[in-house]
Amino acid sequence: MAAALLLQCGACRHQTSPTAGTVLEGTKLPLRTWFLAMLISQAKTGLSALALKRYLGVSCRTAWLVQHKLTDTISRADAQVPPQGQVLLDDAYLGGEHPDPGGRSSPTRVPILAAVSLNDQGNPVRARISALGGFTR
Template identity: 30%
Template sequence: MDELIAFFYRMKWPHGFRCPRCQHPHAYTIVGSRRSLPLYQCLACRHQTSLRAGTALEKSRTPLSKWAAAIQAMSLEHSVNAVQLMEEIQVTYKTAWSMLRKLRQAIHAMDERQPLTNKVEAGVGYYEARRLRCFIAHPRIYPVIVGLAYNDNHETIYMKMKPIKPEHYPDFILRYPGEEAFRNRHVRTDRPVKILRNIPFCKHDLLPVLFKQAVHWLNRVFHGVSRRYLESYLDEFCLRRNAKLHRLDPFETIAACSMNIVCKNPAQFDSLSSVA
């Protein structure tokens, strides 16, 4: 247990304790026989905080060991769904689903602060949930923008996959407001963003391959994802790939996200290596 506490402490405060109220770097540690986790009381303002406060683990009664197991399962290439996690860590389905949802929300929060920079290429792919029964009506098709950021040596430094709003893609044609929304929300570069459509996208050496891998993973592990949750699942897929690009441990990267370690831009994604 002490090792788990030390691990999550390092994920939350990789450079040492910082009071969430006044940013003072020193605190008393309060422990007790009835307390499963220690409290940390700031020496300056006497504010008390804990490992869970302000993180994806806040208000959760699930032990740290099961959170660590859930993060480990999500960090694997094939990841995990709620039914598998329920059986693996012996919790209810509701608890397993909630844990995975909170972890994906933490991943999404980090990704929102990680814009594509430098040279950016993007294209549109179509996500189609796998049909499990031949008599079920044809599923809806969801368009997704797949974006890659490159450095000056044309090496991939970050990737994103974001669903397109229906109003931005009528009749399978990406309208300008859809491109503009993607640029404003996910791109920070002075260079023009190259948007590939149809055949140019299919002939790209990397964009369609990555998207096909994401679709295969979604349908194999989760048997299809609705539009409502598609973005958070794609964020999870991209996080593992981005961690691999920067030679980071996906387990510690997801743990850092869950404890609110956030980067400012893709060039600083390597800052997570301080906790990996």
């Protein structure tokens, strides 16, 4: 395996890696594999770790770890960006073990709040969905 690329400051002689402080820090996988995983994972329907394993040619555990590290990194970045522009809000209920006539009062459904940011043309740009904790019916 090739040695990690290190960059050194000419003034203070501090050494660092281009991947330092990123999700790629300390990885043993080639960066090409990571970038391929990033491209493949952008499918609208999502991608299972098993499918990612087949595309990348890695083990199930490696595919699962890559998928979860990328998902965690994206969710952290999304949490730092507040909704901007025109924002539409709506509440809804998700879940339920079986379709039942319980409606909103069903104990298995989770109340959520959805926020969608729109651009100047009225197209959705970003969506955020949060479960409402401590919500009483």
